[in-house]
Amino acid sequence: MLNIKNIHAQVGDNKILKGLNLEIKPGEVHAIMGPNGAGKSTLGNVLAGMEKVEVTQGSVDFLGKDLLDLEIEQRAAEGIFLAFQYPVEIPGVNNMYFLRAALNAQRKYRGEKEMNSSEFLKLVRTKIKQMNMRDDLLRRPVNEGFSGGEKKRNEIFQMSILEPKLAILDETDSGLDIDALKIVADGVNQLRDDNRSFIVITHYQRLLDYIVPDYVHVLADGKIVRSGDKSLAIELEKTGYGWLED
């Protein structure tokens, strides 16, 4: 589904990704761990199409399409979803209005029928229940005045409405207490199926107790330096990243 080949990317003159390769098949969950500043968020940004990151070399194939050739919004409509490490507050734009606009824009892009407000409301109601979201948050402007945890949950809620094919969660677990963490993990697990894949970027193997990954990768200095299964995460929790220095 996703095939990243030899990606080099930089922000300004700062070279961040230095020849990264990764292949993800439908239904797989890949965890990405690694020290601060390794380039984990940058990888997410490259996939989602953030304009401040410049890809200088390499290719990304997503479901047969050249992902790097698409605009941010086209990638979203093709099925890429990035849950931001730092979700943005947008005062004045109502959450529900925003989400419906997003869903309908994606449906339109794919040639599907747009949802009217009552259909959308029905969808939201079911998802809210599944996600244990407080519904008053949805009536507020996007992320405005939300706590850190609420913002992260809102990202997952958006994901559950938009039903992407590939979701990238960028440290969605940091700053969450155990209850919120379970809700986030639940949200992900409910969406897990044979066709949908996940990249879970995290610092802690704690999250991986709830979202059990098929693969764990260590990203350091812009490359994937080790890959393994879930036991690698447990090992990393014990050893840390000190061994990277050698």
Next chain:
Amino acid sequence: MFKNPINLAFEKLSGQLDEPKWLQQKRSDALKKFQEYGLPTRKSELWKYTNAKKLEKLEEVTDIADGNDYFVFTIKGELPQDTLMQNILEIDEKSWKNIKTDKERTFVELNTTMLNGGFALTIPKNSQLKLHIQYQQVSKDWENIRTVINVGENAELDLTESYDYDCRINHVSVINMSTDSRLKLHSNKHLRKTAALIHFAQINCAQNVSIEQGTINNNAALSHSITEVNFNGQHSEFEAASVNVVHDSCHISENILVNHKVQNCKSNVIKRSLATDKASVALNAKAVVYKAADGSDVAQSLKNILLTDEASIYSKPELEINTDDVIAAHGSTIGELDETSLTYLRSRGIPKEQAKFMLIESFLQDANIFKTEDFLDRIEL
């Protein structure tokens, strides 16, 4: 509109009109003053970023209203008994209010000189009135209109004012608010890109008055307004929110002066402006708190967005405070659309243009003082 033509027009006017001597005198006094002041130049604070010369090069009016009425009244609901309506050209001298002018307010003098029509409306105490006034362009020339509205004690007026799309109007309006009276003022200045509107408004407040004003300024070759609010009695409140949206080479200048002359009054001025193409906006919001006006509460919030490199916005909030016991807050920002927010919306699949539009809408909604549903529909974005 100016020097020589005006002499001619004036002589013609005074020869033809059957009107009281005092009014003729006012006209000729005003003409002298206008000639003394001349056209506003960039040396005048309120015209610094507005090119008055543009008024001499306006395109011809294309759309003229049927009939000779300078305004159309639509009364919603009932007209209170004892409501008094007079033609401005037929009022008695005592009811005429002289307006203090200076170089900045030179068009007030021109308005008096050339006065075509207008009214004096008095709304009786304890009554309620909901009214829509449409100011009409009935000729190819400038229409000089003067209106006086007196809102009686404990009376309530809900007034919507709008102007013909393709207007050349010089409007002087005076609103006198009696004790305990309330005003909701909706000003719709949605104009053609070739239109011109000069508006001077004076609002005088007695005690315990409450005013909410919502203004939409949209386009015009040149639209210039000066609003003067005078707090003459305590515990009065004035809240005004305006939206300025300009395209092409349109220009809007909005100037407001709030005089806190007495204690315990509250004013809040909100402006949200958006300029694209080569359009420009010039804003002055000034509040003066007089020496004895303790307990005043003054707020100004001016936010501006430039959508192109060639658009320009000048935005100046100003507080002049001459006493200690005052609550004051003011701010002015000029920027572009927030790139991070834009990216966030796009990352969820919303196309760039639509995402921009959503951010613009939310920006302007701050100035939707009456929280009307169709607020944005009335603006040409």
